Amino acid sequence: MEKIIEVEHLVKTFGTNEVLKDISFDVEKGDVTSIIGASGSGKSTLLRCLNMLEEATSGKILYHGKNILNGEVNEDKLRTKVGMVFQSFNLFNNMNVLENCMIGQVNVLKRNKAEAKEKAMHYLSSVGMAQYVNAKPRQLSGGQKQRVAIARALAMDPEVLLFDEPTSALDPEMVGEVLDVMKELASTGMTMLVVTHEMAFARDVSNNVIYMYDGRIEEEGSPEKIFNNPGKERTQDFLSRFINK
Amino acid sequence: MSISEMNFFERMLYILDQYSGSFFRGAATTMVIALVCTFFGCVIGLLVGMLQAKEPDRKDNVVKRSLMHVVRFILTCYVEVFRGTPMMLQAAFIYYGASQVFHINLGMWSAALIIVSVNTGAYMAETVRGGILSVDPGQTEGARAIGMSYSSTMFHIVLPQAIRNIMPQIGNNLIINIKDTCVLSIIGTVELFFTFKSISGALYTYFEAATVTMAIYFVLTFTCSRILRYIETRMDGPANFDLATSDTLAFTSGLTKYNKNTGGSF
Ligand SMILES: Nc1ncnc2c1ncn2[C@@H]1O[C@H](COP(=O)(O)OP(=O)(O)OP(=O)(O)O)[C@@H](O)[C@H]1O
Ligand SMILES: [Mg+2]
Numbered sequence: 001m002e003k004i005i006e007v008e009h010l011v012k013t014f015g016t017n018e019v020l021k022d023i024s025f026d027v028e029k030g031d032v033t034s035i036i037g038a039s040g041s042g043k044s045t046l047l048r049c050l051n052m053l054e055e056a057t058s059g060k061i062l063y064h065g066k067n068i069l070n071g072e073v074n075e076d077k078l079r080t081k082v083g084m085v086f087q088s089f090n091l092f093n094n095m096n097v098l099e100n101c102m103i104g105q106v107n108v109l110k111r112n113k114a115e116a117k118e119k120a121m122h123y124l125s126s127v128g129m130a131q132y133v134n135a136k137p138r139q140l141s142g143g144q145k146q147r148v149a150i151a152r153a154l155a156m157d158p159e160v161l162l163f164d165e166p167t168s169a170l171d172p173e174m175v176g177e178v179l180d181v182m183k184e185l186a187s188t189g190m191t192m193l194v195v196t197h198e199m200a201f202a203r204d205v206s207n208n209v210i211y212m213y214d215g216r217i218e219e220e221g222s223p224e225k226i227f228n229n230p231g232k233e234r235t236q237d238f239l240s241r242f243i244n245k
Numbered sequence: 246m247s248i249s250e251m252n253f254f255e256r257m258l259y260i261l262d263q264y265s266g267s268f269f270r271g272a273a274t275t276m277v278i279a280l281v282c283t284f285f286g287c288v289i290g291l292l293v294g295m296l297q298a299k300e301p302d303r304k305d306n307v308v309k310r311s312l313m314h315v316v317r318f319i320l321t322c323y324v325e326v327f328r329g330t331p332m333m334l335q336a337a338f339i340y341y342g343a344s345q346v347f348h349i350n351l352g353m354w355s356a357a358l359i360i361v362s363v364n365t366g367a368y369m370a371e372t373v374r375g376g377i378l379s380v381d382p383g384q385t386e387g388a389r390a391i392g393m394s395y396s397s398t399m400f401h402i403v404l405p406q407a408i409r410n411i412m413p414q415i416g417n418n419l420i421i422n423i424k425d426t427c428v429l430s431i432i433g434t435v436e437l438f439f440t441f442k443s444i445s446g447a448l449y450t451y452f453e454a455a456t457v458t459m460a461i462y463f464v465l466t467f468t469c470s471r472i473l474r475y476i477e478t479r480m481d482g483p484a485n486f487d488l489a490t491s492d493t494l495a496f497t498s499g500l501t502k503y504n505k506n507t508g509g510s511f
């Protein structure tokens with residue numbers, strides 16, 4: 001399979017605090033990679049380095065073989081290809097649902113309004129939010145906001161989608177609706193990297209699981225291996241906390 | 246009947262009757278200066294506030310960075326000096342300074358407009374900076390994450406929200422400007438307060454003239470504050486939204502009303 005992202009010896013420090021320590025892994029087209037690990041282990045920072053919301057300190061991030069860290073790749077261009085869905089949704093509060101899904105297409109991709117609207121409607125329908133085009137974010141529930149945020153990211157026709165704990169800010173009864181959308185997306189072959197505490201999602205939907213501990217990849221492998229037969233004691237400890245819950 | 250024989254109300258009516266034209270011209274001058282200067286003050290404040298709120302970009306070279314430092318220092322001086330001194334003295338300083346040092350006669354109108362705009366700008370700069378900082382950083386991240394540039398993010402996402410947040414302060418500034426144009430009487434601007442002084446000086450009816458003039462000021466400021474409230478609610482949009490019907494692509498054809506509290510009807 002074609003490699004989309006290759007991370008090589010990635011290091012990220014905030015001041016003197018080394019948050020990512022020598023991270024290396026690959027993402028192939030169609031991969032659904034779950035990133036799990038304790039709070040503060042660097043999961044968000046890793047994800048944010050991949051779309052350059054954080055500037056990596058050293059190492060390489062190859063996107064289709066091109067290193068995005070040496071200035072050759074335009075960061076705004078990259079972000080249209082590597083979309084992101086946030087824990088806190090980050091929908092534009094001054095725009096309605098439809099405008100949220102159109103602004104990037106019109107402003108960045110220079111699509112005309114009609115085309116942008118059609119695309120926005122297409123993805124809003126696919127996340128079940130087409131009826132809410134006129135609503136402002138503040139008028140939506142958390143689950144609805146997150147589904148709009150996913151549609152907004154999809155409307156840019158990205159190649160990879162990064163999810164940073166997309167269900168962590170949701171009331172329990174809304175987690176399912178967002179996970180369902182993500183499952184459906186995974187089944188269409190979208191390449192996804194998902195930071196999550198939803199172990200069922202990591203086990204059932206992803207084909208690759210990365211367990212992070214203290215800024216390193218402690219263990220990486222298929223969900224069967226990580227969940228049924230973890231090789232490291234720390235992975236076992238971490239997972240046992242979820243199973244016992 | 247001479248004015249000394251009149252009672253309080255008769256004197257007020259007399260003043261209104263005799264000087265309605267002067268009051269009207271004074272009030273019009275006051276309103277023109279207040280509205281124009283609040284507008285330009287907001288423009289100045291937006292530019293200065295945006296420059297002051299901008300984080301230095303890590304990719305900028307040394308020259309651009311130091312230039313930004315110098316610009317920011319000058320802007321900070323401007324803000325602090327114009328917020329920290331009385332506008333009446335600023336008016337005298339600029340108006341008489343221009344003619345004495347630069348031999349420029351600004352003329353009463355341009356002097357008045359420049360002084361009040363520049364003064365309002367200093368206040369608005371801080372307000373705008375605060376307004377920009379008050380917008381959730383997640384809004385910027387959301388925009389950057391779909392590839393929007395710094396300026397697009399500012400223009401389409403951050404500023405509209407910042408401006409909405411600072412609307413009460415813009416209104417406040419307008420009302421302050423309506424009242425504070427009175428200090429321009431020091432450079433001879435014939436606004437509402439100047440009108441009061443002339444009338445009360447001519448008739449020796451300070452109490453009645455003050456009452457009438459205060460009432461006019463109040464009508465002006467109260468009207469403005471109501472209009473601004475209305476604009477604010479218009480900016481917020483309707484409390485409920487229209488739920489598009491199930492035929493999603495033809496959603497312009499029919500809409501059902503969705504009420505957040507009672508739910509929609511299908
Ligand atoms: N902007 C920043 N400046 C300084 N330190 C930071 C910054 N962002 C993150 N950190 C630090 O980096 C470490 C990793 O943070 P990160 O947010 O990546 O963890 P995480 O694995 O996503 O945790 P969580 O599950 O709580 O979201 C933490 O110790 C955090 O304090
Ligand atoms: Mg995190």
